[in-house]
Structure formats: C-alpha cells, structure tokens
Amino acid sequence: MNRYEQGIERFKEIKGNGADKSIERLKSLHPDLEKLIMEFAFNDIYGRPELNMRSREIATVAALAAMGHTAQLKVHIQSALNVGVTKVEIVEIILQMALYAGFPAAINAMQAAREVFDEIEANKINTSGGGISPESKKLASL
Amino acid sequence: MNRYEQGIERFKEIKGNGADKSIERLKSLHPDLEKLIMEFAFNDIYGRPELNMRSREIATVAALAAMGHTAQLKVHIQSALNVGVTKVEIVEIILQMALYAGFPAAINAMQAAREVFDEIEANKINTSGGGISPESKKLASL
Amino acid sequence: MNRYEQGIERFKEIKGNGADKSIERLKSLHPDLEKLIMEFAFNDIYGRPELNMRSREIATVAALAAMGHTAQLKVHIQSALNVGVTKVEIVEIILQMALYAGFPAAINAMQAAREVFDEIEANKINTSGGGISPESKKLASL
Amino acid sequence: MNRYEQGIERFKEIKGNGADKSIERLKSLHPDLEKLIMEFAFNDIYGRPELNMRSREIATVAALAAMGHTAQLKVHIQSALNVGVTKVEIVEIILQMALYAGFPAAINAMQAAREVFDEIEANKINTSGGGISPESKKLASL
Amino acid sequence: MNRYEQGIERFKEIKGNGADKSIERLKSLHPDLEKLIMEFAFNDIYGRPELNMRSREIATVAALAAMGHTAQLKVHIQSALNVGVTKVEIVEIILQMALYAGFPAAINAMQAAREVFDEIEANKINTSGGGISPESKKLASL
Amino acid sequence: MNRYEQGIERFKEIKGNGADKSIERLKSLHPDLEKLIMEFAFNDIYGRPELNMRSREIATVAALAAMGHTAQLKVHIQSALNVGVTKVEIVEIILQMALYAGFPAAINAMQAAREVFDEIEANKINTSGGGISPESKKLASL
Numbered sequence: 001m002n003r004y005e006q007g008i009e010r011f012k013e014i015k016g017n018g019a020d021k022s023i024e025r026l027k028s029l030h031p032d033l034e035k036l037i038m039e040f041a042f043n044d045i046y047g048r049p050e051l052n053m054r055s056r057e058i059a060t061v062a063a064l065a066a067m068g069h070t071a072q073l074k075v076h077i078q079s080a081l082n083v084g085v086t087k088v089e090i091v092e093i094i095l096q097m098a099l100y101a102g103f104p105a106a107i108n109a110m111q112a113a114r115e116v117f118d119e120i121e122a123n124k125i126n127t128s129g130g131g132i133s134p135e136s137k138k139l140a141s142l
Numbered sequence: 143m144n145r146y147e148q149g150i151e152r153f154k155e156i157k158g159n160g161a162d163k164s165i166e167r168l169k170s171l172h173p174d175l176e177k178l179i180m181e182f183a184f185n186d187i188y189g190r191p192e193l194n195m196r197s198r199e200i201a202t203v204a205a206l207a208a209m210g211h212t213a214q215l216k217v218h219i220q221s222a223l224n225v226g227v228t229k230v231e232i233v234e235i236i237l238q239m240a241l242y243a244g245f246p247a248a249i250n251a252m253q254a255a256r257e258v259f260d261e262i263e264a265n266k267i268n269t270s271g272g273g274i275s276p277e278s279k280k281l282a283s284l
Numbered sequence: 285m286n287r288y289e290q291g292i293e294r295f296k297e298i299k300g301n302g303a304d305k306s307i308e309r310l311k312s313l314h315p316d317l318e319k320l321i322m323e324f325a326f327n328d329i330y331g332r333p334e335l336n337m338r339s340r341e342i343a344t345v346a347a348l349a350a351m352g353h354t355a356q357l358k359v360h361i362q363s364a365l366n367v368g369v370t371k372v373e374i375v376e377i378i379l380q381m382a383l384y385a386g387f388p389a390a391i392n393a394m395q396a397a398r399e400v401f402d403e404i405e406a407n408k409i410n411t412s413g414g415g416i417s418p419e420s421k422k423l424a425s426l
Numbered sequence: 427m428n429r430y431e432q433g434i435e436r437f438k439e440i441k442g443n444g445a446d447k448s449i450e451r452l453k454s455l456h457p458d459l460e461k462l463i464m465e466f467a468f469n470d471i472y473g474r475p476e477l478n479m480r481s482r483e484i485a486t487v488a489a490l491a492a493m494g495h496t497a498q499l500k501v502h503i504q505s506a507l508n509v510g511v512t513k514v515e516i517v518e519i520i521l522q523m524a525l526y527a528g529f530p531a532a533i534n535a536m537q538a539a540r541e542v543f544d545e546i547e548a549n550k551i552n553t554s555g556g557g558i559s560p561e562s563k564k565l566a567s568l
Numbered sequence: 569m570n571r572y573e574q575g576i577e578r579f580k581e582i583k584g585n586g587a588d589k590s591i592e593r594l595k596s597l598h599p600d601l602e603k604l605i606m607e608f609a610f611n612d613i614y615g616r617p618e619l620n621m622r623s624r625e626i627a628t629v630a631a632l633a634a635m636g637h638t639a640q641l642k643v644h645i646q647s648a649l650n651v652g653v654t655k656v657e658i659v660e661i662i663l664q665m666a667l668y669a670g671f672p673a674a675i676n677a678m679q680a681a682r683e684v685f686d687e688i689e690a691n692k693i694n695t696s697g698g699g700i701s702p703e704s705k706k707l708a709s710l
Numbered sequence: 711m712n713r714y715e716q717g718i719e720r721f722k723e724i725k726g727n728g729a730d731k732s733i734e735r736l737k738s739l740h741p742d743l744e745k746l747i748m749e750f751a752f753n754d755i756y757g758r759p760e761l762n763m764r765s766r767e768i769a770t771v772a773a774l775a776a777m778g779h780t781a782q783l784k785v786h787i788q789s790a791l792n793v794g795v796t797k798v799e800i801v802e803i804i805l806q807m808a809l810y811a812g813f814p815a816a817i818n819a820m821q822a823a824r825e826v827f828d829e830i831e832a833n834k835i836n837t838s839g840g841g842i843s844p845e846s847k848k849l850a851s852l
Contacts, residue, residue, distance in 0.1 A: 029536040030517055037529060040750050041241050051234035058197050059204035059235045063242045066205040068352075068494075069530035072242075091314055092193035093201045099183050100205045100214075102670045103321060104353035110313040171678040172659055179671060182324050210636075210778075211672040233740055244528045245747060246779035252739040325667050335660035339626050343661045346627035347634040347668045352494075356668075375456055376619035377627045383609050384631045384640075386812045387463060388495035394455040458616075466608050467809050477802035481768050485803045488769035489776035489810045498810075518761035519769045525751050526773045526782075597820040598801055605813060636778075637814040 007038030010046055014053060015075070016082045022075065053083040061085070062093050065109035066101035073109060077116045087117060149180030152188055156195060157217070158224045164217065195225040203227075204235050207251035208243035215251060219258045229259060291322030294330055298337060299359070300366045306359065337367040345369075346377050349393035350385035357393060361400045371401060433464030436472055440479060441501070442508045448501065479509040487511075488519050491535035492527035499535060503542045513543060575606030578614055582621060583643070584650045590643065621651040629653075630661050633677035634669035641677060645684045655685060717748035720756055724763060725785070726792045732785065763793040771795075772803050775819035776811035783819060787826045797827060 001009070012019040026034035046056060057080035064073040077090055090113055098106035143151070154161040168176035188198060199222035206215040219232055232255055240248035285293070296303040310318035330340060341364035348357040361374055374397055382390035427435070438445040452460035472482060483506035490499040503516055516539055524532035569577070580587040594602035614624060625648035632641040645658055658681055666674035711719070722729040736744035756766060767790035774783040787800055800823055808816035 026533070029533065029540050030521075032517075033521060033532065033536055036521065036524070036754065040754065041529060044746065044750065045238055045241055048234060048237070050230050051238070055197075055200050055231065055235075056238060058200050059238055060242065062201035062204045063208035063239060064530065066209055067243065067528075067530070069242070069534075072530040072533070088192050089197065091316075092190060093197075095190070095314075095317060095320065096187055096193070096198060096201055097205060098320070098670075099187055100202065100211070100670045100672060101209065102351075102666075102668045102673075103325060104348065104351070104356040104668060105670075106317065107310070107313065107356070108353075110317055114313050168675070171675065171682050172663075174659075175663060175674065175678055178328060178663065178666070182328065183671060186320065186324065206672065209670075209672070211676075214672040214675070233742075237740075237743060237746065240528070240746070242528045242530060244524075244526045244531075244777075245751060246526060246774065246777070246782040247528075248743065249736070249739065249782070250779075252743055256739050329664055329667055332660060332663070334656050335664070339623075339657065339661070340664060342623050342626050343630035343664055344668065346630045347665060350631035350635055351669065353668070372618050373623065375458075376616060377623075379456075379459060379462065379616070380613055380619070380624060380627055381631060382462070382812075383613055384628065384637070384812045384814060385635065386493075386808075386810045386815075387467060388490065388493070388498040388810060389812075390459065391452070391455065391498070392495075394459055398455050462612065466612065470604060470608065471806055471809055474802060474805070476798050477806070481765075481799065481803075482806060484765050484768050485772035485806055486810065488772045489807060492773035492777055493811065495810070514760050515765065518758060519765075521758070522755055522761070522766060522769055523773060525755055526770065526779070527777065594817070597817065597824050598805075600801075601805060601816065601820055604805065604808070609813060632814065635812075635814070637818075640814040640817070 003039040003043045004035060006047060007041070007043035011038060011042040014042075014046070014057075014079045014082060016078070018075075018078065054080075054085055057083050057085055058089075058093060061090060062097060065094050065097045065112075066105055068101075068105055068108060070108055070112045073112045074116050077113050078120075081116075081120075087113075145181040145185045146177060148189060149183070149185035153180060153184040156184075156188070156199075156221045156224060158220070160217075160220065196222075196227055199225050199227055200231075200235060203232060204239060207236050207239045207254075208247055210243075210247055210250060212250055212254045215254045216258050219255050223258075223262075229255075287323040287327045288319060290331060291325070291327035295322060295326040298326075298330070298341075298363045298366060300362070302359075302362065338364075338369055341367050341369055342373075342377060345374060346381060349378050349381045349396075350389055352385075352389055352392060354392055354396045357396045358400050361397050362404075365400075365404075371397075429465040429469045430461060432473060433467070433469035437464060437468040440468075440472070440483075440505045440508060442504070444501075444504065480506075480511055483509050483511055484515075484519060487516060488523060491520050491523045491538075492531055494527075494531055494534060496534055496538045499538045500542050503539050507542075507546075513539075571607040571611045572603060574615060575609070575611035579606060579610040582610075582614070582625075582647045582650060584646070586643075586646065622648075622653055625651050625653055626657075626661060629658060630665060633662050633665045633680075634673055636669075636673055636676060638676055638680045641680045642684050645681050649684075649688075655681075713749040713753045714745060716757060717751070717753035721748060721752040724752075724756070724767075724789045724792060726788070728785075728788065764790075764795055767793050767795055768799075768803060771800060772807060775804050775807045775822075776815055778811075778815055778818060780818055780822045783822045784826050787823050791826075791830075797823075 008023070011023070015022060023034060023038075026037060046053075051059075057076060060076045061073065061080050064070075064076055080090055081087070091110070094106055094109045094113060097109060150165070153165070157164060165176060165180075168179060188195075193201075199218060202218045203215065203222050206212075206218055222232055223229065233252070236248055236251045236255060239251060292307070295307070299306060307318060307322075310321060330337075335343075341360060344360045345357065345364050348354075348360055364374055365371070375394070378390055378393045378397060381393060434449070437449070441448060449460060449464075452463060472479075477485075483502060486502045487499065487506050490496075490502055506516055507513070517536070520532055520535045520539060523535060576591070579591070583590060591602060591606075594605060614621075619627075625644060628644045629641065629648050632638075632644055648658055649655065659678070662674055662677045662681060665677060718733070721733070725732060733744060733748075736747060756763075761769075767786060770786045771783065771790050774780075774786055790800055791797070801820070804816055804819045804823060807819060
C-alpha cells in the first residue's frame with residue numbers, strides 16, 4: 001500500500017462509520033486537500049507508532065478546543081470515542097481547557113461535545129426502536 | 143484542608159522538585175494570582191477524579207504547544223514527565239500539533255521540549271559526577 | 285451564602301433579565317461547567333471589589349471583540365449596557381479594537397453589537413405597542 | 427477627491443460588482459466603521475504604490491485564511507480574482523497555509539473558496555441561460 | 569494642525585515622559601509605520617470624543633493582555649497609569665483576563681505589569697536619593 | 711531523488727546561504743521534525759508548480775506576520791528576498807497586515823524585518839571592507 005492508501009485505511013479505523021462521508025466532503029472541497037491530509041496527517045503522523053491512538057485523540061481534542069476549531073473538534077470527539085476515550089473524559093478535557101484558553105473556548109467546545117453526544121443518542125434511539133437503553137440514561141445525567 | 147492547601151499539595155505532586163520555586167515566582171507576580179491558580183486550577187479542576195494525571199498533562203502539553211505559550215509549556219513538559227508521559231511521547235504530541243496549529247507552532251514547542259530535556263540531562267550529569275548514563279545516551283539519540 | 289450562591293446572585297445583577305436563560309443553557313451543556321463559572325468567574329473574580337462593574341465590562345467587551353468570541357461578546361454587550369456603559373461607548377470600544385486586532389475582528393464585533401442593539405429595540409417595540417420611542421430613534425441614528 | 431472618496435473609488439476597482447452592497451452592509455453596522463475603512467484601509471494603505479494589487483490580495487488571502495476570518499476571506503477571494511489571481515493560485519495559497527496555520531484553518535479556508543467559486547458559477551449559468559461554458563467545466567475539475 | 573501633528577500631540581499627552589523615545593523607536597522601524605500610527609491610531613481613533621481616555625486604556629490593556637502582545641501591553645500599562653487607572657485596577661483587569669483568555673495569558677500579562685511597576689519604582693528611588701517613599705511601600709505589598 | 715532529497719534541494723534554492731544552518735538547527739531539535747518539514751513542506755507543498763515562489767513567499771510573509779511567528783518570519787523574509795521580493799515590498803506587506811491583524815502584529819513584524827535588513831547590511835560591510843555601498847545607503851533611508 002502507498003502512503004495515501006495507508007492513510008485512508010487508518011482514517012477509517014479511527015473515524016468509524018462517518019469516514020466515507022468525511023472523505024467525500026474533503027474531496028468536494030479539493031481533491032488535493034483530501035490527498036495531502038490522508039498521506040501526511042493520517043499516514044505520516046498518525047501512523048507513527050510512538051503514541052497510541054487514545055493519547056493522540058486526547059491531544060487533538062484538547063488542541064482543537066483551545067484553538068476554537070469547532071467543526072474539526074466535533075469530528076475528533078467522535079474519533080476519540082471510537083478509540084476508547086469516554087464521554088466523561090472528553091467533558092473533563094474540555095473543562096481543563098478553561099484554564100489554558102479561557103471559558104469562552106471551553107463553553108464553545110462543550111457545545112460541540114453536546115451536539116456529538118446528542119447525535120449519537122439520536123442514532124441509537126432510531127436504530128433501537130426508540131427504547132431508552134441503560135447507557136443512554138447515563139448520558140442524560142452526564 | 144481548604145481549597146488552597148489542597149491545590150498546593152496537588153501542584154507539588156505534579157510539579158515535583160521545582161514546585162516551591164514556581165509558587166514563589168507566581169507569588170512575586172501577585173499573591174492573588176498564585177492563590178487563584180492553586181485554588182481553581184490545581185484544586186477545583188486538576189482535583190476532579192474523572193481524568194487521570196497522565197491524560198490531563200497530554201491535553202495540557204498539546205494545548206499549550208498549539209497556542210504558543212512556551213513558558214508554560216516548559217513547565218507542563220516537566221509535569222508530564224513527572225506523571226509518566228515519556229520523552230518520546232512528548233515529542234510525538236508536538237509533531238502531531240503541526241497538523242492542527244502549523245509547523246511554526248510545532249518548531250517552537252520542540253525547542254521548548256529540547257530545553258527541558260537538556261536541563262534534565264545537565265542536572266543528571268552534575269549530580270552523577272559527569273558520567274554519561276545509559277539513559278542519557280538514549281536521550282542524545284532521541 | 286456559599287461561593288456558588290454568591291456567584292449566581294452577582295451574575296443575575298449583571299446580566300439582568302436574560303440571566304435565568306443563560307444559566308439554564310450552561311447547565312444543559314454540562315452542570316459542572318455552569319457551577320465552575322458561577323463559583324470562579326462570578327464569585328471569585330467578578331466579586332473582587334478592586335474594580336467596578338463598568339470597568340470590568342469595558343475590559344471584557346474589548347477582550348472578547350479582540351479574540352473573536354462573538355457569542356460571549358453578545359452576552360457581555362448586554363451586561364455592559366446593564367451596568368451603565370452606553371451604546372455609543374460600546375461602538376467606540378469596538379472601533380478601537382480595529383487598532384489592536386485588525387478590521388475583521390472589529391467588523392465581526394460590530395455585527396454582534398448591532399444584533400444586540402436590534403434585539404433590544406425589537407423588545408421595546410413589542411412591549412410598548414409598536415410605537416417608536418425617542419430613545420429608539422436615537423438608536424436608529426447611532 | 428478627499429481620502430474617503432479616493433478610498434471608495436479604489437474599493438470599487440478592487441471589489442467590482444459587489445462593492446455597493448459591501449459598502450451598504452458596513453454602513454448599516456456603523457457609518458463611522460465604513461468611513462474609517464474606506465479612508466484608512468482603501469486609501470492610506472491600499473493606495474500606496476509600493477505593492478501591486480495582485481501581491482496585496484495574495485497577502486490578504488493568506489493572512490485571512492491563516493487567521494480564520496472566513497467572512498472577510500470570501501470577500502478577498504473575490505477581490506483577488508478581480509485583480510488577476512487565478513482560482514488555481516487561490517487554492518494553492520490555501521494549501522500552503524496548512525503548513526503555517528494547520529489543516530483546520532486550511533479546510534475552513536478551502537470551504538470559503540469553494541463557496542465563492544460556486545457562487546460565480548451559479549451567476550454565470552443564470553446569466554447565460556444555464557449552458558455549461560468551457561470555463562465552468564474547468565472549474566468543476568479544479 | 570494636521571492629522572499627524574494632532575496624533576503626536578495626543579500620543580504625548582497619553583504616553584507622558586516616554587513618548588519621544590517611543591516615537592523614535594517606531595521611526596527607526598519605518599517612518600511610514602510611525603506616521604500611520606500617529607495619524608490613524610492617535611488622531612482618527614483616540615481623538616474621537618465618544619469615550620474617555622481612562623476607558624480607552626482599560627479596553628486596550630484588556631485586549632493586549634488577552635492577545636499576548638506583551639511589548640505593547642507594557643506601553644499601555646504605563647499609559648493607563650498616566651490617564652488615571654490605578655495599579656490595583658490594572659492588576660484586576662489582568663486577573664479578569666484569566667477568565668477569557670486563560671491563565672497563561674494572565675500570568676504573562678502580570679509579568680509585564682510587574683516589570684512596568686518595578687521600573688517606575690526604580691526611577692522614583694533614583695530620583696529621590698534612594699529613600700523608600702510611602703507609595704513604594706504600598707507597591708511592594710500590592 | 712526521493713521526497714526528502716527533493717525537499718532539501720528546493721529548501722536550499724529558496725533559503726540560499728543560510729540553508730545548511732537551518733537544516734542543522736531543525737535536526738538538533740528533532741531529526742524527524744526536520745525530515746517531515748523537508749518532505750511535506752518543501753517537497754509536497756512548495757514543490758507544486760501551480761504557484762510561483764515569489765507569490766508563495768508573499769503569502770508566507772503575510773501569514774507569519776499576522777500570526778506573530780517572528781522567528782519563522784525572519785527566515786521567510788530572507789527567503790522572500792532570495793526569490794525576488796524587494797525590501798520595499800516586504801515593508802508594504804507588513805504595513806498591510808496592520809489592517810487584518812492590528813498594529814501590534816505589524817510593529818513586531820517590522821521589527822523582524824528591520825533585524826533581517828540590518829544583518830544583510832552588516833554582512834555586506836564586513837565582506838566589502840566596511841565601505842558603504844550605494845545600495846546600503848538606500849536601505850538606510852528605506
């Protein structure tokens with residue numbers, strides 16, 4: 001596999017279900033942008049074995065929250081959940097960012113997290129016939 | 143213990159040897175600044191049990207590198223080492239920030255990491271009589 | 285009263301009518317975020333007697349305009365009006381930010397101010413039967 | 427002509443068709459904001475002969491993309507096209523910003539460019555009876 | 569007086585003793601930069617009567633602290649003192665910025681304030697024969 | 711040649727005399743950082759033929775000035791001069807950044823430019839026996 005193919009494979013592992021849609025959206029912005037991201041970000045950097053995916057996503061969620069990149073933050077909150085970071089931990093990373101980037105950044109990031117969590121719940125309810133599972137009850141009281 | 147005392151205790155756990163010097167420096171800037179940081183940052187936030195210290199420091203190193211706060215970054219690279227993040231992992235977090243904050247931010251952060259790593263080595267050599275330990279050789283080839 | 289209760293009380297003084305809605309919105313994002321903001325921001329910091337509320341809100345409007353946090357800026361433009369800063373002064377603070385943060389930041393902040401001013405006018409017209417008061421005429425020519 | 431009139435004239439040269447609408451929008455935010463921008467930005471700075479308009483717009487597109495000011499970026503992507511920067515060059519400036527400001531900034535800027543390019547195409551199709559011109563085909567494969 | 573001369577006059581009023589040195593420094597960077605700052609910043613903006621100098625400097629200190637422009641922050645802390653903002657109020661504005669821009673920004677700004685306050689004290693001692701005045705004692709305990 | 715070798719070659723073309731020193735400095739921070747920059751920045755991005763080097767350096771100088779990355783800005787001011795951007799144009803790009811990023815960013819960037827210009831002059835004088843060449847006189851009055 002070349003750099004692009006390996007990047008795509010890793011991106012799909014991290015991103016899960018939404019990967020194809022994300023790839024199509026990047027391609028529609030510009031094919032070279034998508035190619036450079038898959039090759040450099042998801043092969044050359046994320047493919048380095050020196051840091052596990054859980055730690056990588058904690059770092060990314062923190063940085064995107066601090067910088068105010070909410071669209072990309074939502075993508076990486078989903079990725080963080082996929083690689084084993086819990087919702088409670090994501091909330092905690094965002095609260096901690098209030099210390100380093102201020103409360104407006106933390107509030108905006110929490111809004112992004114809330115939207116991701118709500119979408120996940122909505123999908124669960126849709127696919128499970130609407131019953132509230134034990135896990136979704138836990139979410140409601142998060 | 144009140145909020146301030148608990149904050150001080152936790153700060154010393156995380157920061158290790160340099161804690162007293164850091165506290166004195168903050169006090170010299172303004173006593174209330176030091177008090178608010180110990181109470182709010184190191185008791186109210188870092189004292190929350192929902193995220194372990196290793197994950198907290200990964201998040202903090204990433205955010206400070208992305209935002210370009212190099213003085214505070216150096217402090218937290220030292221703290222990250224104290225709570226079990228390795229030098230190799232710190233390098234990796236910084237390389238990853240090139241993706242989210244650009245290469246100048248990553249270069250400046252790597253410079254900060256290099257300074258912290260070099261200070262640690264210098265201290266080791268000073269206290270060990272100048273011999274190069276196996277670990278310092280590993281650092282040199284990091 | 286404890287820190288939280290004092291923070292809530294001060295927040296309501298500053299924020300006026302919209303306080304309950306703001307508190308509910310923060311709680312819906314995460315209860316701990318709301319609690320930490322009321323305790324730390326509106327008790328520990330805003331509760332310090334060394335700076336009056338007018339000066340605090342001038343500082344906050346300036347900083348939020350410069351940093352581009354438009355959602356929070358709108359909240360604090362309303363708070364600034366509540367504690368005695370005039371519309372003309374808010375416009376002036378924003379124009380001054382063009383010097384320090386550039387024109388795009390000033391334009392975005394002026395857009396936020398315009399939206400707050402327009403909402404205030406709309407509410408006045410709604411509650412006064414639609415007649416244009418002398419003050420709203422003044423706004424139109426601001 | 428005074429500073430304001432010269433600024434307006436230059437702004438119309440750079441901005442083309444949308445100039446009157448932009449001026450009205452700025453005036454509606456605040457007349458003094460519009461006046462200061464025309465006098466200082468478009469007379470005092472853009473009126474300096476030491477740098478041609480093509481180079482000025484390359485610099486502006488780069489800076490706005492890096493800083494994340496997407497609303498103003500869209501205006502200046504249109505201006506850049508008006509003074510002879512090509513779509514391909516704008517895409518390239520944005521890709522280069524990934525190096526200096528990170529991929530989220532580049533993705534957001536590419537989204538802004540895509541919206542400007544799509545609006546131009548939509549206008550062409552509307553005014554040409556809907557036929558796809560050779561140039562719009564080229565755009566589709568940009 | 570033309571725009572430049574009026575700007576210079578106002579700059580000297582605000583800046584006090586250090587004005588000539590600041591003007592020379594700006595000229596040495598580039599004469600046109602100095603001219604544009606005096607004309608636009610200190611005539612067109614600071615010369616507007618809608619906001620008093622005290623409020624303007626509170627806004628400027630807040631924004632520069634939040635944005636991390638420490639060199640310019642030091643200049644404006646001195647200017648704020650010249651137009652009647654007290655040292656205690658400056659400390660308070662900086663503490664408040666921890667809420668909006670995070671603690672690293674507040675720590676860096678407090679360092680800048682401390683340096684300005686210390687320079688003022690050093691000058692007093694030099695010109696008064698080294699005796700510690702009542703006011704300097706107050707500073708020491710600030 | 712592989713990506714790394716091509717990146718090195720292009721970097722040397724752009725950077726001129728100081729290239730080897732820059733490469734060594736990056737390697738001393740971390741070898742992988744240097745490798746990723748040469749491969750991705752100077753091969754994958756700067757190697758794209760869609761934008762000439764003059765335009766690339768105008769974009770880079772503008773973005774680094776706006777973002778406040780002064781160390782990297784100094785490197786790219788030198789690179790810009792190497793690929794045909796004049797000192798007068800660099801001054802002009804920086805003045806224009808006052809509009810988009812504010813005067814503090816422009817002042818800091820002008821300081822960086824002044825340092826680069828002064829170093830160039832110092833080197834000329836050193837290598838030419840100290841005589842002031844016609845060109846250096848022009849610089850003095852820039």
